[in-house]
Amino acid sequence: MAINDTQKQIIETALDCFMKYGFSKTSMSMIGEYSGFSRVTVHKYFKNKSLLFRSVVDGCLKETVEEAQSKTERVNPDHPWQMIEEYLIAIGRTVFDNVDDDRVLKDLHDTLYEIAEDIVEEKKRVTVDFIRHQLDRGIEHGLIDLQAVKMDSEQLAYLVDYGFSGIMRNAPVKEIKNQLHNFIRIYRKATEKSQR
Secondary structure: OOOOHHHHHHHHHHHHHHHHHOOOOOOHHHHHHHHOOOHHHHHHHOOOHHHHHHHHHHHHHHHHHHHHHHHHOOOOOOOHHHHHHHHHHHHHHHHHHHOOOHHHHHHHHHHHHHHOHHHHHHHHHHHHHHHHHHHHHHHHOOOEOOHHHOOOHHHHHHHHHHHHHHHHHHOOHHHHHHHHHHHHHHHHHHHEHHHO
């Protein structure tokens, strides 16, 4: 379903409010005020804050997956772990660029799994497929050997996604990128043939 300019502005404003204040402290009235529309107008398009949050999450995840796929097209394909790291950084960019408060991040993650778990699961499926594909390509080209980790590419792809989700959920906001880099570096060292 296509969205009109009013809906787009409400969604963009809601994203800003959620990223700054969290889900719990953001109200439909606040979103209306910041977007320049009345609360009634906001409610006309979105029956409640949860539905608006789902629209924000859906739009963000679609946009970040597209950005991630585009960004990895510029990375040397002979470096599968770099491709995976760049992809995950792009997926988390909305958080890196917009959330400054650890409490807001926790509130958003809790809300995400309460209200939009199905959307998150779809993003997880796409992410795991991307990671698995990069690992398979690395194995095929003799760049990666999974014997040291005693897993196949699908198992490792799920583990990397679980680790990414854990870092996004639990690391201090200012440390997420660094923690993600360190996390990927461990698997890179354990699996890249050129590193052993």
